[in-house]
Amino acid sequence: MHKLTPILNPLTLPNGAVLKNRLLMAPMTTCTGFYDGTVTSELVEYYRDRAGSIGTVIVECCFIDPKGPAFPGAIAIDSDNKISGLSKIANAIKSKGSKAILQIYHGGRMVEPELIGGRTPVAPSAIAAPREGATTPQALTAEEVEVMITKFGDAVNRAIKAGFDGVEIHGANTYLIQQFYSPNSNQRDDKWGGSRDNRARFPLEVLDITHKMAERFADSSFIIGYRFSPEELEVPGIRFDDTMYLLEKLAARGLDYVHFSVGQLLRPSIVDREDPTPLITKFIAMRSPELAKVPVIGVGGVVNKADAESALEHGFDLVAIGKACIAYPDWADRITNNEQLELFIDSNKREALNIPEPLWRFSLVDAMIRDMSATGRKYKAGVYQEKVEAEALKLKINVTLDTDRITDIMLIPDDSLDVDFTTTFESLRTRILVANSPHVDAITGATTQSEALKKAVSRALATSSKEHVIEEGGNPAAPQNYDVVVIGSGGAGLAAAIQAHDDGARVVIIEKMPTIGGNTIKASVGMNAAETRFQKLKGIEDSKELFYEETLKGGKFKNNPVLLKEFVELAPEAIEWLAAKDIELNDITITGGMSIDRTHRPADRSAVGGFLISGLVKNINKRDIEVLLETSVADILFENGAVTGVKVVDEYNDSRILNAKSVIVATGGFSANREMVVKYRPELDGFVTTNHKGATGSGIAMLQKIGADTVDMGEIQIHPTVEQTTSYLISEAIRGGGAILVSQAGKRFYNEMETRDKVSAEIIALPEKSAWVIFDEQVRLNNKAADEYIAKGFVVSAPSPQELAVKLNMDLHALLATLERYNVFVEKQDDEDFGRKTALRHPLNQGPFYAIRIAPGVHHTMGGVTINTDTAVLDAQKQVIHGAWAAGEVVGGIHGANRIGGNAVADIIIFGILAGRNAAALARR
Numbered sequence: 001m002h003k004l005t006p007i008l009n010p011l012t013l014p015n016g017a018v019l020k021n022r023l024l025m026a027p028m029t030t031c032t033g034f035y036d037g038t039v040t041s042e043l044v045e046y047y048r049d050r051a052g053s054i055g056t057v058i059v060e061c062c063f064i065d066p067k068g069p070a071f072p073g074a075i076a077i078d079s080d081n082k083i084s085g086l087s088k089i090a091n092a093i094k095s096k097g098s099k100a101i102l103q104i105y106h107g108g109r110m111v112e113p114e115l116i117g118g119r120t121p122v123a124p125s126a127i128a129a130p131r132e133g134a135t136t137p138q139a140l141t142a143e144e145v146e147v148m149i150t151k152f153g154d155a156v157n158r159a160i161k162a163g164f165d166g167v168e169i170h171g172a173n174t175y176l177i178q179q180f181y182s183p184n185s186n187q188r189d190d191k192w193g194g195s196r197d198n199r200a201r202f203p204l205e206v207l208d209i210t211h212k213m214a215e216r217f218a219d220s221s222f223i224i225g226y227r228f229s230p231e232e233l234e235v236p237g238i239r240f241d242d243t244m245y246l247l248e249k250l251a252a253r254g255l256d257y258v259h260f261s262v263g264q265l266l267r268p269s270i271v272d273r274e275d276p277t278p279l280i281t282k283f284i285a286m287r288s289p290e291l292a293k294v295p296v297i298g299v300g301g302v303v304n305k306a307d308a309e310s311a312l313e314h315g316f317d318l319v320a321i322g323k324a325c326i327a328y329p330d331w332a333d334r335i336t337n338n339e340q341l342e343l344f345i346d347s348n349k350r351e352a353l354n355i356p357e358p359l360w361r362f363s364l365v366d367a368m369i370r371d372m373s374a375t376g377r378k379y380k381a382g383v384y385q386e387k388v389e390a391e392a393l394k395l396k397i398n399v400t401l402d403t404d405r406i407t408d409i410m411l412i413p414d415d416s417l418d419v420d421f422t423t424t425f426e427s428l429r430t431r432i433l434v435a436n437s438p439h440v441d442a443i444t445g446a447t448t449q450s451e452a453l454k455k456a457v458s459r460a461l462a463t464s465s466k467e468h469v470i471e472e473g474g475n476p477a478a479p480q481n482y483d484v485v486v487i488g489s490g491g492a493g494l495a496a497a498i499q500a501h502d503d504g505a506r507v508v509i510i511e512k513m514p515t516i517g518g519n520t521i522k523a524s525v526g527m528n529a530a531e532t533r534f535q536k537l538k539g540i541e542d543s544k545e546l547f548y549e550e551t552l553k554g555g556k557f558k559n560n561p562v563l564l565k566e567f568v569e570l571a572p573e574a575i576e577w578l579a580a581k582d583i584e585l586n587d588i589t590i591t592g593g594m595s596i597d598r599t600h601r602p603a604d605r606s607a608v609g610g611f612l613i614s615g616l617v618k619n620i621n622k623r624d625i626e627v628l629l630e631t632s633v634a635d636i637l638f639e640n641g642a643v644t645g646v647k648v649v650d651e652y653n654d655s656r657i658l659n660a661k662s663v664i665v666a667t668g669g670f671s672a673n674r675e676m677v678v679k680y681r682p683e684l685d686g687f688v689t690t691n692h693k694g695a696t697g698s699g700i701a702m703l704q705k706i707g708a709d710t711v712d713m714g715e716i717q718i719h720p721t722v723e724q725t726t727s728y729l730i731s732e733a734i735r736g737g738g739a740i741l742v743s744q745a746g747k748r749f750y751n752e753m754e755t756r757d758k759v760s761a762e763i764i765a766l767p768e769k770s771a772w773v774i775f776d777e778q779v780r781l782n783n784k785a786a787d788e789y790i791a792k793g794f795v796v797s798a799p800s801p802q803e804l805a806v807k808l809n810m811d812l813h814a815l816l817a818t819l820e821r822y823n824v825f826v827e828k829q830d831d832e833d834f835g836r837k838t839a840l841r842h843p844l845n846q847g848p849f850y851a852i853r854i855a856p857g858v859h860h861t862m863g864g865v866t867i868n869t870d871t872a873v874l875d876a877q878k879q880v881i882h883g884a885w886a887a888g889e890v891v892g893g894i895h896g897a898n899r900i901g902g903n904a905v906a907d908i909i910i911f912g913i914l915a916g917r918n919a920a921a922l923a924r925r
Contacts, residue, residue, distance in 0.1 A: 007308045008336065011317060013256040014293060017165070017221040019099060021055040022312065023332055026299050026320035027103040027168065027227075029060055029071055032356040037063065037076025039085030042356040048092035049354040050325050053332035056099040058225075058259075058320065059089055061170050063106060064155040065148065067116050070107030070175060073358050077104060077155045083162050090163040101223055102159045103168040104152065108176030109137040109185060124179050124186040124193060124202075130234055133413025145192055145202065148176075153209035157217055166223025169206055172261035177203050178229060181246060183236040200246050207253055225297075226250055227259040230279050231271050239271060240279065244286050251291040257318065259297040263448075265311050265319075266725075266793050267300065276793050284315045303343050305335040306688065310725035326365060329353060338686070340674045342693045348653045379403055380468040384460035385412070388452045395452045399460035403468075405436045409457060428453055437621040439516055441614050451515060458629065479657040482508050483923035484916070485646050486664045487633050487699060490518025492888030492908035492915070493666035494616040498581070499916030500664075501623045505923050508626045508658060510633055510648055513694040516617055519668050519889065520908060522692060523609030524731030524785055525591055526601035527909065528902035529571035534586045534600060542596045544568045551903060554593040554755050555862075555896020558712065563894045566869045567903075567910055574909040575600055583615030589736045590838050591901030593755040599736070599902040606784040607731060608905055633698075636663055636884065638706040643883030662883050662919035665873070666912065669861035669889035670697025671716070677858055680714040689858040690722055690729040699890040703865045706884065709876040711892040713863035717899050720759040721773055722857030723794045730773055730789065730854055732756075732901040737783045738841035739775035740822055742851075744768050746805065746814030748822065751834040757898045760856040770855040772808060774819075777846045789852060796851045804849045819844055860899050864892035871915040885919045887911035 007022045032043045051057050062077040063069045069076070076082050086102065093100035109123035113135055122144070123137035140148065152169075159167050171177040179185040180202035186193045192201055207226070214222040228247065232238040247258055266278040280298060298316030302308050303324045311319040325331050327345050334341060345353070350360045359365055379401040388395045400408035409429045424443040428450055431440040438457040442450035466476040483505035486497045494516075497507045511518075530547035548568045552559050575585060585600035585608065602611045620627065630651045637644045637657070645659040670676045671691040678685045689695075700710065720741075721730040735741070735752045741759070743749050743766050750762040763771050780786040789795050798804035801819055805812035823843035825831045831840065865886050866874040873884040888908040895903060 005305060005309060005336075006312050007305070007319065011295060013223060013295060014254070015221060015223065015256050017099075017223050017256065019055045019318070020097070021332075022318050023054045023308065024056040024058055024297065024318055024320045025050055025054050025325045026322040027058040027060045028322055028326070029074070029362065030356055031071060031073030031358040031362045033073050033075035037069065037074060037078065038082060039075055039089060040356070042354075043075070044088045044092050045354050046356050046359070047089050048096060049329040050331075051093040051096035051098040051100075053330065053336065054098055054321070054325070056101060057093045058101045058103055058168055059093075059164075061103040061105040062086070062155065064104055064151045065106055067111060067119065067122055068106035068176070069115050070105075070110045072115060077102070077158050078151070080158065083158050086159070086162040086164075094163065094165070099165045099223070100163070101166040101168050101225065102162070102164045103170050103227065104155045104159065105170035106148070106152075106176035108179045109135070110173075110175055123176070125188055127185055127187060129174070130184070131413070132411075139188070142190055142192070149202070149205045149209055152206045153213050156210045156213040160213065160218045160222065165221070166225065166256070167210065168225040168227055168259065169203070169210060170227050171203050172227045172229040174229070174232070177206060178238070181242070182232055182234070182238050184232060184234040196242065196245060200249055203246065204249060204253065207250055207255070211254060223256045224254070225257040225259055226255055227261050229261045231269060233270060240269065240282060241286075244283070248288055248291050251288075251294050255294050257295045257297055259320065260299060262300050264300040265298045265302065265307070265316070266314060268793060276790050276795070278314065278793050280315050303341055305338065306725070306727075308335070313725070326355065326359070327353070340672075346653075378468050379461065379464040380471055382464065384463055386456040386459045388456040388459070395449075395456055397453065397456050397460075399457055401460070401464050406433055406457065406461075409433065409453075424449070425453070432457055435618070435621045439617050439621055439627060455514065477654060477656050479659055482506050482645075482658055482660045484508075484662045484664060484919045485510060485658055485660040486666060486916075487646070488518060488666035488668060488888070488890075489513075489516040489627065490666060490668055490888060490908065491520035491523075491612055491616065491905065492912035493518070493664070494613070494620060495909050495912030496664045496666055496885075496887055496916035496919070497625050498616065498619050498623065499913045500662075500920040501625055503917055503920035503924075505662075505920035508628065509620070510631050510646070510658075511627065511629050512632045512698070513692070514630050516627065516629070517609075517613040519692050519695050520905070521609045521613045522690065522729065523612070523905055524607040524729055525733045525736070526589060526599035526608045526902050527575065527585055527905035528591070528594070528598050528900065529575045529600060529906060530568065530596070530598050532572045532575050532598075532600065534575070534588060535598065537586075538588060538597075540588065540597050542598055546596065547571070547598065550594055551900055552896070554898055554900040556898060558715070558896035560711075560893035562869060563867070567894055567907065570910045570914070571906050574906065574913060577913055578612075578615070578909065581615065581619050583612060589733050590753070591732045591736055592753045592759065593900045594902070595838060599733070601733070604784055605733075605782060607788070612905065633702060636665075636702050636706055641882055643706070643881070661923040662885060664885040664887065664915045664919050665699040665703055665865075665890055666886070666888045666908075666915070667699030667890050668695045669864065670700065671695050671858045671861055673697045677716060677861075680863070681716050684716060684718070684858055687718060687856065687858045688722060688724055688727040690719055690727055691858070695889075697861075699886070700864055703873055703884060703886065703890075707875040707881055708865045708873050708884070709878075711863060711866050712896070713861075713892070715862035715892075715895075715897045716858060717756055717860040717862060718760045718856040719756055719859035720763055720856050721852075721854040722859070723789075723852060724770070724855050724857070726792070726794075727857060728789075728792065728794065729857075729859070730794070730852055731783070731785045733783055733785060734773060734775060734779065736839045737775070737779045738826075738839055738844065739773050739779050740818075740844065742772045742774050742810075742815065742818060744770075744772070744808075744810060746810045746812075747818050748833065751831070751836045753836055753838050755898055756859070756901065763854075763856055770853055772810075772851045773854055774804075774844070774849065774851045776844045776849050778842055779844070780850060786850070790850075794852050797848045799847045799849075801849050804851060808851055860895075860904060861889060862892060862895040862897065862899055864890045866893060867891050867911075869914075870918045871911050872918070883922065885915040887915040
């Protein structure tokens, strides 16, 4: 057994075959086959590069019949002349020490006529897929069904001859095998349709013939797996109990593994939206002892070692890795060496990564390459067609542009479009047209699909804008002139850009990530300010002096007092600045380290980050401020003692110069840069981070190159309440709303409202180094973030504390005693055990009861570059670097040795406004 990580442990399959570890490369479309489905040499090298340390490679699906390809460039196993090419793939994988498994399938009604020479696709019944523009297939006759099963058997025989270690029967993705089992696509009245047993007959017969071929032509270690989609959205359609019924029957006939086909490992039901239970949890609870003998593969969202380990912790036996294996051919080696990876591909790395040209152009990979926005530019009028893929969504749209705005967006019909997305497309289309910008709020419940559509629109705008420049006789790569360049699109950058624009500057925002929002969008609790209008309306008496003293104490008296005084003085004005822009934070709560309710949040008590970014982006759109997404700043240009602009590199690896007298750096901290964190705090090696992957400290580095000084770089805050499998922050507002922290022993162990550093230290001191946030229905009703945590599957719930204790494997008597004692303290408003003085809101006595397992994670870097109260960047001699400004977490000194919850949002808005105002003033001189 591997002591460091269970993902490297071997696994013996039911047939006796041994997989050397728990990792598999997931089967992914490459679109790299020849027109007739034969294998290309670059496809062989693509698989060779990715084999080795990973235990098993499941090769992309091979169609078993000439009418079977579901996408262009698919590879085939429909005739003996395909064996030699496939054997090259099998040999390449096995020569590196990995098992080679081949996925086999038929697309059925998902096949487009243009892929099969204009012929009509076949299916169980002559029923088109419930998607706009879908072709009505031809129903297979009873005789043709029998022939189709034989063709699956022939494919297995060819896979054996090609040297594969096994086959995976593709019964997912609404392809032919799933179509036979679905009551939506199969409405036959013969033995192949009607009852559930009859509909199960086809997949069972395919499995039977697979076994027969393996017994005749392969040795006993030949692996037979089955991939399944657990549910269908269609009505009628496959539901999870139908899937379990089929899997039990398949297991009874012999399987070596089953393979979930979902976009995310812990995805809950797509049918019952009210049930947040991950499907894997349901699977484990419902399976029989016979099915429990069959290993189960999880897939979806695995990028780092922690993701794979989480999969095993949740009950998967094996983990399939998809896009990360494309981006990192040596992925298994990297995560074994504890590298923290980002799902990103440099646009000039195709050949180095051995990614075939068709795959590089395929939207699956294209979505990991760079993009940019062209908001605010002039366009060449016309219709621009763009394609994007996000997970299972293949999106093709036509964007119609006039010279200055988006006039229409049309969705091109596609069999593979997600049904749910097509129903929300019109809402998102309307938002984009009204805003005349792709930078709009995503549709709730369809975030991934929304981002795909916004990306496609952004790409169309960028293409049109470049064509306009060329049409006018210009050069798109020529230097451009601005007054102010803002680097970073989090709260500080957006606030700075808005203020600079309103003060008369021509502004551009540069963002290296594919979406706007930075770390701010993840902010949960609120924005601290004292002596505000909203406090007075609620009768809350507060003072700036007390706010200053508590922040200084919380920062262990290491805060820069001059910056802190400016911060406290300007906080109420910043609240009003937001309100004037229709971003009103008028509900108030409290965070650890504060003695007064001064944390301002939205009226619906939702997380502040999304609300704030949504409001700021609307203001960006209203002002037509240009935003360049997925564009990196290579250098801040500096000549004769002053900043002169920046050099940027776009998603196509093209560079250009943006001239400007003022450059505002608002790139955030470095919590997501593991090497940098460990450099300053070696003891934090291995901690998860709550930050988004762009928080790498790039702004600090680029400012240091032009002479900036830094301060407090070793002051790195860990947040006490982080859900460890996803690195998701559990808001301090939950404790501020009345929740408590309980150990696995069922006991409170510290004042929940103490500062983050102290609470974190107490959790780490527990034997299990983790704890539970426990709250009741009253807390949930007053904290909208709790519903988000429930939806994400973080929360364990039960009608009573007794039942909750059982679910948590906790001593129920201890938990009951803890709750009873705490409730007495609430009644007395006196915590006799730990001296908690705040947020003793109400007794925890209203079911249901909820619990979230948490542990500390790297959350905020208090250190950064030095600035003065104008936000001008200072060098080591405390002299101003002319034209360089900074705001937000890139700056050090404000928070001292520990940041108080709610002060980061205040920091980014207060100093973002200041930076924008002063940068614009300098540029106008």
